[in-house]
Amino acid sequence: MSRIQMSNWGAQPPAMRQSSITAWLKKPPSVTPEPPSETRETRETRETLATSKFTLPPLPANVELVPLTDDLMPAFKRLLVLTLPIPYPPAFFAETMQKPFHGLTLLAVWQSTPPKTTANNANTATRDSGNSRRVVGAIRCRILPSSMLYISTISLLAPYRSHGIASHLLYNIVTKAAKEHGVTRVTAHVWEANEDGLEWYAKRGFEVVGKEDSYYSKLKPAGAVLVLKPIGVADLLAVKDAAGARDG
Numbered sequence: 001m002s003r004i005q006m007s008n009w010g011a012q013p014p015a016m017r018q019s020s021i022t023a024w025l026k027k028p029p030s031v032t033p034e035p036p037s038e039t040r041e042t043r044e045t046r047e048t049l050a051t052s053k054f055t056l057p058p059l060p061a062n063v064e065l066v067p068l069t070d071d072l073m074p075a076f077k078r079l080l081v082l083t084l085p086i087p088y089p090p091a092f093f094a095e096t097m098q099k100p101f102h103g104l105t106l107l108a109v110w111q112s113t114p115p116k117t118t119a120n121n122a123n124t125a126t127r128d129s130g131n132s133r134r135v136v137g138a139i140r141c142r143i144l145p146s147s148m149l150y151i152s153t154i155s156l157l158a159p160y161r162s163h164g165i166a167s168h169l170l171y172n173i174v175t176k177a178a179k180e181h182g183v184t185r186v187t188a189h190v191w192e193a194n195e196d197g198l199e200w201y202a203k204r205g206f207e208v209v210g211k212e213d214s215y216y217s218k219l220k221p222a223g224a225v226l227v228l229k230p231i232g233v234a235d236l237l238a239v240k241d242a243a244g245a246r247d248g
């Protein structure tokens with residue numbers, strides 16, 4: 001097959017597409033124009049304002065964010081089949097278990113009941129043996145050159161949306177990637193017809209910086225919108241603040 005199929009709504013196809021993404025992101029200022037009169041200070045202020053528009057709600061008490069493990073792999077694969085329009089090849093999942101992809105992948109597990117805290121130690125969460133656990137969402141990323149975090153996939157099972165879970169997945173990985181890989185920007189391809197996805201990114205401070213007309217060879221329309229956001233202080237504090245709100 002001459003071209004591996006794109007398999008998501010804003011996700012990245014397998015590794016060989018990276019060069020085209022990188023080339024796109026390295027395009028000259030005509031693609032991502034900088035206002036000539038804008039100073040560094042005003043740009044930083046604008047970016048801070050853009051990020052601070054979004055306040056991360058606390059993660060629901062019955063949701064855990066966990067790394068991908070072999071036993072969770074079938075649930076991860078199933079999640080992508082159910083939430084994204086084109087299947088991913090086995091190589092994608094094999095790669096996900098390797099560095100650095102594994103450290104940039106996070107799953108959301110929904111428990112039927114929240115972890116209990118004991119009277120003796122309020123910080124000790126215990127598991128109820130009858131508690132059912134289900135993988136309901138995941139984010140999977142890669143690192144691109146130019147200190148860029150690229151979101152390969154992010155999705156939630158429909159019944160579990162609008163609880164802030166995807167936002168927590170995003171900000172947890174952004175924070176980790178900033179600390180461990182020094183990324184300063186985060187980017188993603190979004191299928192041009194995925195209005196909800198585009199709106200979700202926009203509300204989190206992502207801006208449209210380009211479009212590739214024939215990105216998704218098996219989807220109609222075939223175009224992908226490239227969204228990008230500089231990582232600001234507010235992004236790095238979002239998870240901490242939300243955790244504080246949950247604890248308090």
Ligand SMILES: CC(C)(COP(=O)(O)OP(=O)(O)OC[C@H]1O[C@@H](n2cnc3c(N)ncnc32)[C@H](O)[C@@H]1OP(=O)(O)O)[C@@H](O)C(=O)NCCC(=O)NCCS
Nearest residue numbers: 009010011154155156161162163164165166167197200203
């Ligand atoms: C896009 C997607 C990942 C968002 O997942 P999600 O878990 O619903 O996202 P969040 O809960 O973080 O945010 C959704 C909305 O719920 C709101 N919300 C969060 N917690 C809430 C709560 N407790 N009560 C009510 N609303 C809440 C958020 O504020 C947000 O609204 P906003 O976008 O108007 O600000 C999900 O819709 C999805 O999987 N779509 C299909 C795949 C896809 O399109 N992926 C993205 C493009 S590649």
